[in-house]
Amino acid sequence: MTRIYINEWPQNSPPDQAKKDNVLLVAKLMVNGALTAPFTGGVPGVEAEIVYGQTEQEKIAREMERLAHQEVPKKLKKPFLYEAAMVRESDAIVFLGNFRARFSPMDAGCGLCGGEPDCSFYYERVPHFNGVPDHTDRKRNTAIQGPLCMLRAHDLAYAVGSALWLASTHFVDAKPCYSVGLAGRNLDICMNSEVVIGILMGVASKNPYADIPNEYHLTNMTQMVDALRKIATVTRQVPNHPYTFFDPTRKTGEQEKED
Amino acid sequence: MAIYDGLKAANEHMLEVAKACAVSAAKAPTLTGQLDLKMEILTGEDLEPMIQVLETLGKTSAFQLHDATAFRTYKNEEVLPPVLLLGADLTKPPLWNCGACGFPTCGEYLKYVSKNKGVGIGAYGPSCLWKVIDLGIAGDYACAAAAQNRAEARILFSLGAVSMFLGRLEGCSFVLGLPIGPVGQYRWFDRLPWTKVINYEQRVMTQMAGAPNVFMAFSGGGRPILKTKPRWWEKPTFMKVEQDPAFEEAMANGQAEAYEKIMQFAGVLDFDE
Numbered sequence: 125m126t127r128i129y130i131n132e133w134p135q136n137s138p139p140d141q142a143k144k145d146n147v148l149l150v151a152k153l154m155v156n157g158a159l160t161a162p163f164t165g166g167v168p169g170v171e172a173e174i175v176y177g178q179t180e181q182e183k184i185a186r187e188m189e190r191l192a193h194q195e196v197p198k199k200l201k202k203p204f205l206y207e208a209a210m211v212r213e214s215d216a217i218v219f220l221g222n223f224r225a226r227f228s229p230m231d232a233g234c235g236l237c238g239g240e241p242d243c244s245f246y247y248e249r250v251p252h253f254n255g256v257p258d259h260t261d262r263k264r265n266t267a268i269q270g271p272l273c274m275l276r277a278h279d280l281a282y283a284v285g286s287a288l289w290l291a292s293t294h295f296v297d298a299k300p301c302y303s304v305g306l307a308g309r310n311l312d313i314c315m316n317s318e319v320v321i322g323i324l325m326g327v328a329s330k331n332p333y334a335d336i337p338n339e340y341h342l343t344n345m346t347q348m349v350d351a352l353r354k355i356a357t358v359t360r361q362v363p364n365h366p367y368t369f370f371d372p373t374r375k376t377g378e379q380e381k382e383d
Numbered sequence: 384m385a386i387y388d389g390l391k392a393a394n395e396h397m398l399e400v401a402k403a404c405a406v407s408a409a410k411a412p413t414l415t416g417q418l419d420l421k422m423e424i425l426t427g428e429d430l431e432p433m434i435q436v437l438e439t440l441g442k443t444s445a446f447q448l449h450d451a452t453a454f455r456t457y458k459n460e461e462v463l464p465p466v467l468l469l470g471a472d473l474t475k476p477p478l479w480n481c482g483a484c485g486f487p488t489c490g491e492y493l494k495y496v497s498k499n500k501g502v503g504i505g506a507y508g509p510s511c512l513w514k515v516i517d518l519g520i521a522g523d524y525a526c527a528a529a530a531q532n533r534a535e536a537r538i539l540f541s542l543g544a545v546s547m548f549l550g551r552l553e554g555c556s557f558v559l560g561l562p563i564g565p566v567g568q569y570r571w572f573d574r575l576p577w578t579k580v581i582n583y584e585q586r587v588m589t590q591m592a593g594a595p596n597v598f599m600a601f602s603g604g605g606r607p608i609l610k611t612k613p614r615w616w617e618k619p620t621f622m623k624v625e626q627d628p629a630f631e632e633a634m635a636n637g638q639a640e641a642y643e644k645i646m647q648f649a650g651v652l653d654f655d656e
Binding site for chain 2: 161162164196197199200232233234235236237238239240241242245249264265266267268269270271272274277278279280281282284285286288289298299300301302306318319321
């Protein structure tokens with residue numbers, strides 16, 4: 125007989141790990157959903173990568189915090205920091221990228237990228253040889269190097285949508301993030317894609333991605349628990365006593381009489 | 384008490400499924416939280432202008448003809464499905480300065496859009512990547528809801544585009560069309576109505592045009608034979624790259640005709656003009 129005990133607390137304990145294993149199953153199913161989502165012309169263009177485990181997630185969170193403090197515009201600083209905290213509280217992350225958006229456009233003249241009927245907006249701004257984009261030129265002047273084929277980027281959304289749909293079907297809370305995707309891409313997750321979206325997955329009594337209080341990167345539960353450990357450790361050293369023969373809750377004299 | 388014709392009732396139910404798809408799209412998670420999704424459900428005669436414009440465009444473009452043929456056939460069979468339109472203005476960035484549009488900042492992008500907003504065969508642009516993705520997630524959620532209801536559906540660029548050009552979902556820069564139904568199997572893939580539209584030779588030509596290398600003989604001589612027939616080495620055929628002014632003119636005329644149709648439906652031009 126096998127018994128699997130599951131409890132979301134304490135974080136990263138064996139009972140929590142057993143729960144994370146369940147989430148990993150859903151993460152894999154989400155990739156199925158992502159790969160079979162409707163795409164323009166049915167053309168494959170999506171790659172996926174699952175990041176799972178305390179150390180791996182910590183690396184993503186740290187890159188997000190670096191981006192928050194050093195690179196992204198001011199209005200994204202807090203969202204990036206808060207989502208880094210969410211990365212640490214997640215059970216797994218599914219990354220989805222479109223490896224065609226930057227260097228393998230649809231060439232349909234749809235107008236999304238530049239409002240032109242002939243793809244000229246893209247080809248006037250991307251290095252190419254007779255319409256074959258130079259995918260070896262990977263230099264970036266911005267967080268994401270544009271322009272992109274927006275139809276291909278639109279495809280990525282269907283992959284993300286189907287993955288999210290599968291998560292919610294399995295009652296796993298999920299949140300798609302620019303921050304997580306960008307950090308992952310910088311660390312070579314889905315490395316063939318210029319645009320990557322990171323989907324956080326969490327199973328907990330409280331959806332870890334909703335109801336966010338002030339300064340969440342400093343006030344989340346991990347921070348609170350750590351503060352408690354710090355204070356509890358110091359506090360116990362003040363009312364200390366030789367408990368084997370002394371009980372401070374009883375009055376002096378009473379103790380000897382009763383014993 | 385009443386007895387319903389099962390297939391008829393099922394096709395009528397597609398409107399309810401379309402509403403469920405709209406509920407789902409509205410609930411779709413987004414990255415920006417600022418998509419401002421707009422939706423409409425078109426049914427019956429309200430789809431006629433869209434089908435006619437698709438038919439006009441279909442004279443010079445297979446993929447629009449493919450969809451026009453399906454819609455026309457389903458209308459003739461009295462099983463024309465409701466179409467959920469999903470659209471948004473994708474030219475309003477969330478000011479993240481990510482660079483994906485090709486401009487260094489959202490400010491530069493907006494400056495360009497204010498002067499150079501234009502239109503391609505199906506959408507206005509340039510678009511903000513994150514809005515493009517948000518609309519896609521909404522479109523996907525609508526598709527997933529249709530799939531969960533076991534309804535035939537296919538998200539269409541073509542019908543969304545002509546609906547937008549015909550004035551539906553005002554203010555949107557990109558519109559998707561999702562027909563829901565008719566009930567059955569493979570109504571939008573492996574389409575039965577399409578079997579009568581192009582013949583065997585045209586199918587072979589389309590395959591060859593799509594992947595000439597597959598049908599190519601030894602290329603080392605510099606002028607490879609294209610295998611266009613079983614005894615391809617006899618009276619060989621070669622591929623020739625050339626400009627085609629006649630086709631270009633036909634394309635331009637087709638688009639002008641489609642534009643004229645749109646103006647007629649908009650009441651700007653009379654139908655006999």
